[in-house]
Amino acid sequence: MSNxxxxxxxVRLLDALQTxxxxxxxPPENWHPGDRVIVPPAKTADxxxxxxxxxxxxxxxxxYCTKAL
Known part of the structure; x- marks a missing residue:
């Protein structure tokens, strides 16, 4: 409580964790709902x-690919 x-x-962190x-x-650094998110790397070369x-x-x-939700 001292800090x-x-x-x-x-609330932003909670939204990012739930998303x-x-x-x-x-969600990238300083992400807000509606911003683009980072998708996991592809599993195959194709x-x-x-x-x-x-x-x-x-x-x-x-x-490093992103997408809109």
Missing amino acids: GRSIDQF SDANGVA EAFARLNDAQYPCKDFY
């Missing part, structure tokens, strides 16, 4: 190459 806590940050659990994704050409998954590289 202050931001209720807004606590991660419900959708199997990883899936990774297909994801690189899919407009739903903007990818910086084959292992």
Whole structure:
């Protein structure tokens, strides 16, 4: 109790944890509901190459792709 806590940050963290659990994704740093989330890496090379050409998954590289929920 001696350290202050931001209720807004606590609610944002709770939303991020619930989103991660419900959708199997990883909210990035400073994520807010409605922002893009990070999808898990592809399990096969074929899936990774297909994801690189899919407009739903903007990818910086084959292992770092995002999507909107």
